[in-house]
Amino acid sequence: MQTPRFQLLQGWQEATALSRAEVADADLCAALTHTGSLTRFLEGRYGHPVDVTVRQQVTAPLAKAPLSALWDKTLALQAHTLLIRDAWVNHAGPMLVYAHSQIDWDHLDQAERVAIRNGQIPLGGLYLANGAQVNRAHLQISRVTVAGLERVGEAPLWCRRSLFTVDGRPNARILELFVPVDHG
Template identity: 30%
Template sequence: MAEPGLRHWRPRGVPGARPRPGALRDWLDEPGSLTRRLRGLAGEAFSVQVLAEYWGRVWPDERQRLRCRDEEWLWVREVRLGRGDQPLVYARSVIPRSSLRGPLRRLRSLGRQPLGALLFGRYPVVRGAIEVAPLTPASRLGARALAQGAAPCWARRSVFAITGRPLLVTEVFLQPLIEELAHDPIPD
């Protein structure tokens, strides 16, 4: 049974997995750095607000994507990326302990540095398939990312491998960004 407020994650390009308008779809399908695109949109006002960083058990679908055991504790980082005080994207990174060795141990101490700067900068990275899903505040993810009463929005996620070590990144496109992109002239 599907989780309330979150339809099944679907690979991008599957019928029903692609939202309208075209500009949002373009952002959801972006194979490169979302951080880079947000910096381009926000300019000097680009901001990272760290909401939480902790060791914990993660949601069943996250464990499944990372092939982790139920009892395994993983590093979780939740941030809002935005323009000044205006949040544009909520991001949740889930990282197995085994991925936090060697140079990647820095992932636990990023502070206000965006994960994307590390993912797409210093190390060879392989991105798995991008999955997308519509989202409402009734889901676990929606409850973390959205304000009560917020309009439904879209999320995407991918498993990345940095030097062969996996991590899952989920990004929720928040209403201010969706509204701004609705005025983008990119055709459908």
């Protein structure tokens, strides 16, 4: 299975620059601009636990990481090996979230590696459950089209990218795609 292909429809913009008028759905706008844990945000907003369905997860050298055109130097990791993880974040809200994570594999201890490889807990939730200080930096948003991803048509979608720091150290770069759910 391959990582989907993302095509930017506009340049990245700081999440703080997004106006409510640009996004038709209030929940989506709030999720796009939320700077804390997306897991905690979704659980608080919809009152149900969040879990993850891992689509694929592999280790790869940093130089061979997919989607390299979507990252800039503000989102750089000091790693030789990354865990590339593509997952659906499952929750009770009106949108699906697809998360592409590139995690600094070199600086994780064995317990963290096992927990991440097991894959059922969202990445931020895993760190928070272990008492880590998690921050999201360089949060930016854009509109994209996506090819090669189930559950996604051809319509433009909102996505965001950010850098996770765990206990002050850059740990993962995250791309999250927000896919509306048709309840009709």
